[in-house]
Amino acid sequence: MADASTSSSSAAAATPRFDFYQTDTAVTISIFVKSVAQDSLQVDIGPQSLHVKAVSSDTGSEFILGIDPLFSQVDVTSSSFKVLSTKIDVILHKAQPGVRWVSLQAGSASVVSAATPTYAQSTSAPRQKSKWDSFNPDTETDATAGSSADKPADGGEADINAFFQKLYADADEDTRRAMMKSYQESGGTTLSTDWSKVGKGRVTTTPPDGMEAKKW
Secondary structure, eight states: OOOOOOOOSOTTOBOOEEEEEEOSSEEEEEEEOSSBOGGGOEEEEETTEEEEEEEBTTTOOEEEEEEOSBSSOBOTTTOEEEEOSSOEEEEEEBSSTTOOOSSSBTTOSTTOOTTOOOOOOOOSSOOOOOGGGGOOGGGOOOTTOOGGGSSOOSSOHHHHHHHHHHHHHHOOHHHHHHHHHHHHHTTTSOOOOOHHHHTTSOOOOOOOTTOOOOOO
């Protein structure tokens, strides 16, 4: 993972390990600090800036991540964050949906995430709809939700979406990388959770039986 160019207000504070992925509408930044002390956590989201200060209650270590300016503007009122046992997830909703962020910081290529490749998308012709099209990690289900999301029922795409949202929310970092990489590189035809295989190369498009993948 590449390091980011960050600003720190404290020489004693360390820059935490982090990663990010995106959808058409939001960028989710995972900041890996374990056992965050809630009373010390500061998350400031601006129209084009992010500043996070956190202290691990396990070690007492202080971490600061500052990104200013962000690659593009965000909708502050819709953006949010949540604290998990091993990380902080900051969800930045794009002020301009559909804009692909090639980095977190404007004018910097050093924060491009290996887990988030950017691909040109053709608008000249539609592709065959896949069963994975309903998967959207931006609306992931809380990992503490009830068992109704544990497996897909027979209700169609809504149940499939709920199932994969639950799977994504409960997954570790490598599993999430595998899901996003396989989904994006296959054009929505493959969803794998095995990073040891997915990380070795590009995932090919696998159309449904009886159909042929075309390059537009």
